[in-house]
Amino acid sequence: MSDIDVQFCEILPEKIRIQPFTMVVFGGTGDLSKKKLLPTLYHLCIDQDLPEEFSIICFASSERTDEDYREFVREAIEEFSEGTVNWGCWENFREHLFYLPGNFDDEESYRRLSVRLEEITRPTDMGTREIIYYMAVAPEFLPRIIERLSLCKLCKGVFNTRLIVEKPFGRDKVSAAELNRLIGRAFDEDQIYRIDHYLGKETVQNILFFRFANSIFEPLWNRRYIDQVQITVAESIGIEGRARFYEKAGVIRDIVQNHMMQLTSLVAMEPPIGFEADSIRDEKVKVYRTIRQMDIEYIDRFTVRGQYGVGGIDVQDVPGYREEKDVSPDSKAPTFFAGKFYIDNWRWAGVPFYLRTGKRLKKRTTEISIHFRQPPLKLFSTTCEIREPNLLALRVQPDEEISLHIGVKYPGIGKQLYPVNMNFNYERDFTGDVHFPLPYERLLLDCMKGDQTLFARQDEVEAMWAVVDPIIRRWEETPAPEFPNYAAGTWGPAEAYELMQSEGRQWRVW
Numbered sequence: 371m372s373d374i375d376v377q378f379c380e381i382l383p384e385k386i387r388i389q390p391f392t393m394v395v396f397g398g399t400g401d402l403s404k405k406k407l408l409p410t411l412y413h414l415c416i417d418q419d420l421p422e423e424f425s426i427i428c429f430a431s432s433e434r435t436d437e438d439y440r441e442f443v444r445e446a447i448e449e450f451s452e453g454t455v456n457w458g459c460w461e462n463f464r465e466h467l468f469y470l471p472g473n474f475d476d477e478e479s480y481r482r483l484s485v486r487l488e489e490i491t492r493p494t495d496m497g498t499r500e501i502i503y504y505m506a507v508a509p510e511f512l513p514r515i516i517e518r519l520s521l522c523k524l525c526k527g528v529f530n531t532r533l534i535v536e537k538p539f540g541r542d543k544v545s546a547a548e549l550n551r552l553i554g555r556a557f558d559e560d561q562i563y564r565i566d567h568y569l570g571k572e573t574v575q576n577i578l579f580f581r582f583a584n585s586i587f588e589p590l591w592n593r594r595y596i597d598q599v600q601i602t603v604a605e606s607i608g609i610e611g612r613a614r615f616y617e618k619a620g621v622i623r624d625i626v627q628n629h630m631m632q633l634t635s636l637v638a639m640e641p642p643i644g645f646e647a648d649s650i651r652d653e654k655v656k657v658y659r660t661i662r663q664m665d666i667e668y669i670d671r672f673t674v675r676g677q678y679g680v681g682g683i684d685v686q687d688v689p690g691y692r693e694e695k696d697v698s699p700d701s702k703a704p705t706f707f708a709g710k711f712y713i714d715n716w717r718w719a720g721v722p723f724y725l726r727t728g729k730r731l732k733k734r735t736t737e738i739s740i741h742f743r744q745p746p747l748k749l750f751s752t753t754c755e756i757r758e759p760n761l762l763a764l765r766v767q768p769d770e771e772i773s774l775h776i777g778v779k780y781p782g783i784g785k786q787l788y789p790v791n792m793n794f795n796y797e798r799d800f801t802g803d804v805h806f807p808l809p810y811e812r813l814l815l816d817c818m819k820g821d822q823t824l825f826a827r828q829d830e831v832e833a834m835w836a837v838v839d840p841i842i843r844r845w846e847e848t849p850a851p852e853f854p855n856y857a858a859g860t861w862g863p864a865e866a867y868e869l870m871q872s873e874g875r876q877w878r879v880w
């Protein structure tokens with residue numbers, strides 16, 4: 371597409387230049403930093419997205435020097451960057467990396483941080499000094515770090531600061547609200563960036579463009595034409611050494627409360643009045659608030675939980691969840707969720723949203739599928755029974771694509787209706803020098819620019835918890851005796867199939 375002279379419209383009126391900044395990475399030696407954050411920051415440097423003056427300070431507990439940390443970062447980039455690493459920017463990048471050994475509980479460490487910030491941070495064009503605090507730490511550390519930053523007057527005042535907070539944000543609505551209050555005492559809402567890397571994915575952002583820029587779909591986007599919506603976030607990986615987190619969290623806190631709720635709201639929301647952060651977030655919150663609250667009877671009937679047992683993925687034997695390192699042998703943590711949701715508003719009344727996610731499922735696939743109603747097919751009823759009504763599939767991973775399944779006449783003298791696909795694929799259709807930012811790349815740049823659109827707002831997080839809290843509570847009150855109840859490498863427990871079959875429907879499989 372790049373070699374065709376296409377005129378396109380950019381929503382942002384101007385490109386914003388990133389101003390000098392210092393990023394303090396609390397937990398800059400941890401798993402997330404190694405795998406995602408540090409390789410992404412390096413990527414931004416290669417792409418020349420970073421300003422000349424920037425600094426990255428890692429605040430962590432082990433004793434290291436700046437030089438040790440630079441070596442640590444080099445190894446992380448080597449191991450975790452996607453594709454072959456371009457080292458062209460390394461000599462420049464490494465000079466911007468610093469290490470501050472300290473303890474999250476120790477006030478003295480924050481005083482040393484304050485001195486370091488004074489020394490390192492360079493002014494912007496406007497004379498301000500910008501600091502981004504990235505909380506790459508276990509959630510229990512968050513309150514202590516914020517309190518100490520506040521005590522040392524590092525939240526507001528001398529520096530312009532922003533705070534990036536990782537998921538999970540709380541364990542339920544009450545704790546999320548408490549965390550919001552605590553952070554809110556130190557930072558204003560426009561300084562807080564609650565990150566969900568799903569929102570950095572191209573196809574996820576494209577949902578809004580696709581829906582609202584194409585007049586052929588928007589008139590159909592409602593209960594009159596749509597029979598059901600399915601959202602699947604299927605992972606073929608297990609818990610990847612994160613037992614400590616997963617045993618406490620389980621599948622709903624890990625995936626449903628954040629990624630799946632975000633996908634649901636983007637599919638279901640009303641058109642925002644503009645592309646500003648709050649216009650979009652206002653509409654998303656309305657969706658969460660109109661999702662029907664589930665009572666116990668409904669949860670028992672219309673949600674399915676599962677935990678994987680031993681099985682095989684791509685002809686390789688894999689252990690069951692309870693055999694994973696640091697998992698209790700009688701763990702009750704669910705690794706699979708399926709459920710039917712209703713959004714009780716004018717647009718969606720009566721349309722079921724089926725959500726399904728799990729670990730160690732057959733294939734890694736994230737997809738939203740919009741299943742349209744059957745046409746009144748009297749015309750064809752004597753020759754065939756249509757089993758595949760029109761379906762629009764928005765694929766988020768592994769491929770980023772959109773396909774529309776339609777029925778056509780099968781060639782020949784007969785009168786057969788045949789299902790075919792019309793397909794758009796990001797990688798295939800945008801070639802040449804088109805750049806596909808990685809999710810963290812996009813989100814970090816947005817934070818550096820001060821754009822909060824792709825970050826969750828305080829009320830948004832609490833509203834998402836309010837949807838899933840009753841399910842988590844019910845499941846925790848009645849631990850599943852039947853675990854493990856699906857083999858790794860399948861599409862989940864039999865009850866998930868039954869849930870759909872009892873409604874005359876089927877899950878999508880690939």
Ligand SMILES: NC(=O)c1ccc[n+]([C@@H]2O[C@H](COP(=O)([O-])OP(=O)(O)OC[C@H]3O[C@@H](n4cnc5c(N)ncnc54)[C@H](OP(=O)(O)O)[C@@H]3O)[C@@H](O)[C@H]2O)c1
Pocket residue numbers: 396397398399400401402403405429430431432433472473474475505506507508509536537538615
């Ligand atoms: N890992 C992922 O793939 C992933 C994905 C999505 C979200 N997240 C979220 O990201 C956050 C970080 O997770 P993670 O897996 O990266 O954690 P992690 O591997 O346990 O890293 C913890 C970091 O905190 C530092 N630390 C621990 N205790 C400290 C203390 N008392 N004082 C100073 N430093 C201390 C460690 O420093 P030392 O090494 O020097 O001790 C290390 O840098 C969590 O909220 C997690 O839920 C993680």
